[in-house]
Amino acid sequence: MAKYASNKYALGISDRSGAAYKLRHMRKEWTGFLVGYDEWEAKQPQLNPVRVVGDPQALRDPRPDRTENPVLVLLQFNPFTTGDSGSSVITVFEPGHGRSTGDTVRFRNVATFGFTAATVEYASGYSITKVNDDQYSFDVSDSGSSETSGGVIKGGGGAASAGPVTLSA
Secondary structure, eight states: OOOOOOSOEEEETEEEEOEEEEEEEEEOOSSSSSEETTOOOOOOOGGSOOOOOOOOSSSSSSOOOOOOOOOOOOOOOSEEEOTTTTTTEEEEEEOOOOOOOOOEEEEEEESSSOHHHHHHHHHHHEEOEEEEEEEEEEEGGTOOOOOOSOOOOEEOOOOOOEETTTTOO
């Protein structure tokens, strides 16, 4: 079997620069080049990209969507409009209310405007009739009140709210 010479006095030629170095001081790069100790460069980490794994799509313990609890909605300033003289119907302006005909709504913190605040803030709430996506109406005679408006009046103040009957306060 062939023997290799020891590199004690041997010289090597750098594959990069062509300069002569003692063979024992030369290093092999990641490219396979044999280079001098001062020419050696480590491999860039960016040349070894990390394996990208896709994001997981499934949930371990999924729960069905839960409906949100009904909450009070603060109405805009003077959201109530009464009907013609002698009418007991009030129209409420609540943009994007999402309510349906037959829903029960209770009003709170209403300022007197043609109907007394106590009449509008009926504790059992009122069954509403949807007019459009931004308005609905209700009849105060549903509360047993015989009060009627004295003409078309806007009012209700700035702190009035609408919400479900089941909320306290």
